[in-house]
Amino acid sequence: MPEGLEAEIWTRAAQTLVGRTIERVWCDQRVAPPGFVDLLNGSTIGxxxxxxxxxxxxxxxxxxxxxxxxxGRLEIDGAAPITRLEYASNRDRAAWDRLRLWTKATNDTSPSERPALRMNDPRRLGRLSLDPDLSGLGADCLTLSADELIAGLGRRSGAIKPTLLDQAVVAGLGNLCADEVLFHAGVAPRRPADSLTGDDIDAISEQCRLRLPVMLAAGGSTHGDLSPEVRAAVGACPLDGAPLDRTSINGRTAVWCPAHQR
DNA sequence: CGGCATGTTTCGCC
DNA sequence: AGGCGAAACATGCC
Incomplete structure (x- = not known):
């Protein structure tokens, strides 16, 4: 579920936490740095x-x-901004909780029973960090310009899709969004990055700015033309009706249309 | 049981 | 040195 679009949805929903003071923290210590709870407790969210x-x-x-x-997924004040779930059954076990964070309002001295922030992550590949170093991230996918994409690609020469998934090249793109952007940009996922024309660069960056906000408004990275259902069926291309292709590129499934992506 | 999964990090090899 | 690709991580679902 979580790509940059999901992070954006959760970030917007979490604005309600601003100004509150953290009064209690619980975490799964296997996914948190040492001292996590004590370092965070008592802080006020700015x-x-x-x-x-x-x-x-x-x-x-x-x-x-x-x-x-x-x-991983996030719940704020007991509400999940994203309801489309990874698993069909047993979807929210307490044993999968990795972070529970309670706050108190300025005029409220009684702790609320329900965490203000709760992160749940069945596979436990997610992490909690303090003062994370983000200096290695590339330009953000939602606002990506052609110049930023050129700078991010540098002298990279590998297949464009896995290159786009490198957060140092562009930040926020995941497997579904990368496929969706290339699909609408008309660029084949295996095209070497250093073979892209100026038009290709323009199309990819433009589709990041145009297509991703549409998916965001629709509910996230699972709401594109290449939805999970379309990806699983590998039927006709939603744009031109040609047969879609599903293949593995660097260990990740890529779905694309050989007819219009070149 | 085998294969697959919206991600990141590590490691060996150019 | 830095890029690339495979493997590892961890767990659930089909």
Whole structure:
């Protein structure tokens, strides 16, 4: 579930936490740095931001970084902004909780029973961090310009799709969004990065700015033309009706249309 | 049981 | 030195 779009949805929903003071923290210590609970406890939340796929909860103490891995998800004040779930059954076991964070309002001295922030992650590939180093991230996918893409690609020469998934090249693109952007840009996922023309660069960056916000408004990275259902069926291309192709590139499934992606 | 999964990090090899 | 690709990580689902 979590790509940059999901991080953006959660970030927006978490704005309601700004101004609150953290009064209790619980975490799965296997996914948190040493001293995590004590370092965060008592801090007041000053802002919630997103950088690529990372959600940042800034406080007057450390900044909390939420990294969702493959199956992480976030609940704010008991509500899940994203309801489309990874698993069909047993979808929200307490044993999969990795972070529970309670806050108190300025005029409220009684602790609320329900965590203000709860991260649940079945596969436990997600991580919690404090003051994460984000200096290695490339330009953000939602606002990517052609110049930023050129700078991010540098002298890279590998297949464009896995290159786009490198967060140092572009921040926030995941497997589904990368396929969707290339699909609409008309660029084949195996095209060597150094073979792209100026038009290809323009098309990819433009589709990041145009297509990703559409998916965001529709609910996230699973709401593109290459939805999970379309990806699984590998039927006709939604754009031209030609047969879609599903193949593995560097260990990740790529779905694309050989007819219009060149 | 085998294969697959929206991600990141590590390691060996150019 | 830096890029590339495969493997590892961890767990659930079909």
């Amino acid at each position: 802002g919630v931001w997103r950088r690529g796929k990372v959600v940042l909860v800034e406080t007057d103490g450390p900044t909390l970084g939420l990294h969702f891995g493959m199956t």
